[in-house]
Amino acid sequence: MATETPPATAASAKGATRKGDRIFLGLSRGSGITLLAIMAAIAVFLTWRAALAIGADEANFLTSFEWDANADPPRFGIAVLAFGTVVSSVLAMVLAVPVAVGIALFISHYAPRKLAAPLGYVIDLLAAVPSIVYGLWGALFLVPHLTGLYTWMDTYLGWTGLFTYHGGAARSLFTVGILLAIMILPIVTNVSREVFRQSPKMQEEAALALGATRWEVIRMSVLPFGRSGVISASMLGLGRALGETMAVATVLSPSFLIKASLLEPGGGTFAQNIAAGFKEAGSTGRDALIASGLVLFVITLLVNGAARLIIARRKEYSGANA
Amino acid sequence: MAKRIDVSGLSAYYGSFRAIDDISMTVEPRSVTAFIGPSGCGKSTFLRTLNRMHEVTNGGRVEGKVMLDDEDLYGPGVDPVSVRRTVGMVFQRPNPFPTMSIYENVAAGLRLNGDHRKKDLDEIVERSLKGANLWNEVKDRLNRPGSGLSGGQQQRLCIARAIAVEPQVLLMDEPCSALDPISTLAIEDLIGELKSRFTIVIVTHNMQQAARVSDRTAFFNLAEVGAPGKLVEIDDTERIFSNPTVQATEDYISGRFG
Numbered sequence: 208m209a210t211e212t213p214p215a216t217a218a219s220a221k222g223a224t225r226k227g228d229r230i231f232l233g234l235s236r237g238s239g240i241t242l243l244a245i246m247a248a249i250a251v252f253l254t255w256r257a258a259l260a261i262g263a264d265e266a267n268f269l270t271s272f273e274w275d276a277n278a279d280p281p282r283f284g285i286a287v288l289a290f291g292t293v294v295s296s297v298l299a300m301v302l303a304v305p306v307a308v309g310i311a312l313f314i315s316h317y318a319p320r321k322l323a324a325p326l327g328y329v330i331d332l333l334a335a336v337p338s339i340v341y342g343l344w345g346a347l348f349l350v351p352h353l354t355g356l357y358t359w360m361d362t363y364l365g366w367t368g369l370f371t372y373h374g375g376a377a378r379s380l381f382t383v384g385i386l387l388a389i390m391i392l393p394i395v396t397n398v399s400r401e402v403f404r405q406s407p408k409m410q411e412e413a414a415l416a417l418g419a420t421r422w423e424v425i426r427m428s429v430l431p432f433g434r435s436g437v438i439s440a441s442m443l444g445l446g447r448a449l450g451e452t453m454a455v456a457t458v459l460s461p462s463f464l465i466k467a468s469l470l471e472p473g474g475g476t477f478a479q480n481i482a483a484g485f486k487e488a489g490s491t492g493r494d495a496l497i498a499s500g501l502v503l504f505v506i507t508l509l510v511n512g513a514a515r516l517i518i519a520r521r522k523e524y525s526g527a528n529a
Numbered sequence: 530m531a532k533r534i535d536v537s538g539l540s541a542y543y544g545s546f547r548a549i550d551d552i553s554m555t556v557e558p559r560s561v562t563a564f565i566g567p568s569g570c571g572k573s574t575f576l577r578t579l580n581r582m583h584e585v586t587n588g589g590r591v592e593g594k595v596m597l598d599d600e601d602l603y604g605p606g607v608d609p610v611s612v613r614r615t616v617g618m619v620f621q622r623p624n625p626f627p628t629m630s631i632y633e634n635v636a637a638g639l640r641l642n643g644d645h646r647k648k649d650l651d652e653i654v655e656r657s658l659k660g661a662n663l664w665n666e667v668k669d670r671l672n673r674p675g676s677g678l679s680g681g682q683q684q685r686l687c688i689a690r691a692i693a694v695e696p697q698v699l700l701m702d703e704p705c706s707a708l709d710p711i712s713t714l715a716i717e718d719l720i721g722e723l724k725s726r727f728t729i730v731i732v733t734h735n736m737q738q739a740a741r742v743s744d745r746t747a748f749f750n751l752a753e754v755g756a757p758g759k760l761v762e763i764d765d766t767e768r769i770f771s772n773p774t775v776q777a778t779e780d781y782i783s784g785r786f787g
Contacts, residue, residue: 407624409620410627412585412624413624413625414626415582415585415613416582416613416691417614417641417690417691418611418612418642418694419610423641431628431629432628
């Protein structure tokens with residue numbers, strides 16, 4: 208018996224002997240190769256065009272505040288875009304993650320089942336709203352209604368220098384941050400909720416049996432178990448915020464200036480700048496925009512890498528080896 | 530320290546399903562009482578009514594009375610959280626908190642009670658681990674995660690965690706069913722030592738184990754699948770295993786069913 212089995216497994220390991228297997232192998236291998244080819248093509252294209260643009264750039268590509276890519280000679284830099292993108296996205300994450308974790312915990316551990324299910328649907332629905340709709344809502348509703356909050360922040364938080372406000376439409380990075388926070392709320396909530404739901408009953412009961420209250424159960428067993436999941440969820444949200452285009456372009460009143468106050472209009476983001484400038488750009492202008500897109504791509508990669516590092520470092524203490 | 534449990538007319542439900550019916554018994558302090566019976570007879574459910582863990586389950590509710598000395602566990606105004614601080618529990622599968630170190634696992638219950646003094650904690654953690662016969666194996670790696678221990682060590686860690694808060698009663702729900710014979714022996718020895726300090730109730734499927742560790746044995750049975758479980762008889766372990774009053778008990782322990 209034992210001596211007869213190895214040849215059989217060896218034969219099937221060697222390759223497809225049946226037609227169905229061969230076809231499926233070909234299909235899946237082909238799909239994999241196609242994906243790699245597409246990725247490579249995009250990378251080559253982006254790098255090549257970006258290299259052309261950066262070669263022609265008369266200003267410092269990384270530190271310059273100007274964007275005159277269509278001028279002769281072209282002068283442009285990504286400093287303002289990088290600042291605006293990172294600041295608005297981080298702001299969105301800071302605003303959204305605590306709320307999302309709260310909603311997720313409420314759905315998974317507090318709400319009665321009758322309420323939890325509909326609430327979940329509403330969150331899903333929020334994720335299905337197209338970003339341009341968010342943009343329109345932001346521009347037509349959020350912007351006019353935020354002046355009150357802005358004035359209040361100027362009065363009480365103005366001393367920090369980050370929140371001074373001198374009137375005018377609230378088309379600032381801060382408003383963009385709020386809008387992005389609302390937009391990434393569903394994905395962060397949904398992923399966190401799923402993670403919290405999977406938190407092992409065993410550990411929850413262990414905490415309960417020690418005399419933990421509901422909040423203590425969550426603190427002792429649910430949150431530690433869900434930590435890496437929440438980090439992944441936040442990074443997914445951050446990724447979406449970094450690349451968000453239409454909503455930002457609709458709300459922000461862009462300028463190539465970095466202002467200390469987040470409440471002052473101005474600034475820009477990579478995606479918004481590309482959307483706004485692509486149609487009117489000449490050939491160097493387009494290459495310059497592509498170069499800025501490449502930077503966005505790199506930033507997103509770094510964010511994902513950092514998230515993986517955080518998760519890997521905590522693996523020993525995660526629920527994975529329970 | 531250890532308290533007497535006095536149960537009268539206790540029934541437990543899952544929604545409209547009655548899982549156990551009209552159970553009355555007394556569990557003596559500083560003794561080991563074993564619950565035996567076929568699967569589904571409600572012994573685990575009954576165990577979980579003794580620290581109000583049953584009602585955590587969806588639709589779980591209880592009728593009847595459980596007295597811990599003079600205190601009615603189901604009395605009006607009794608907080609289930611404080612009940613669980615006096616009645617500790619060890620589960621079927623070892624469930625240390627995977628994100629906490631060995632030290633933190635043992636200290637977890639004390640921290641819930643608001644005890645944060647480092648010196649006291651060190652002392653209690655050491656005493657509890659010694660009490661659970663685990664100290665010598667882990668004293669050099671108290672800051673390593675508890676999930677890195679073997680199954681038997683994890684279960685003793687859970688026992689250390691449970692006794693660290695000095696409960697009146699220790700409930701054990703098949704504490705050895707996931708363990709190998711050597712680890713099982715270690716836990717059984719430990720139970721023998723712990724009974725001088727605690728009232729211990731243990732659910733087990735292993736009749737030899739019940740015979741080895743317990744002073745009193747309660748046999749539970751159910752008339753048919755879907756019918757509520759009932760207490761058939763409770764008596765001194767020696768008597769249950771040599772000369773039980775009820776025929777069903779004898780059939781069960783002699784392996785004629787179950």
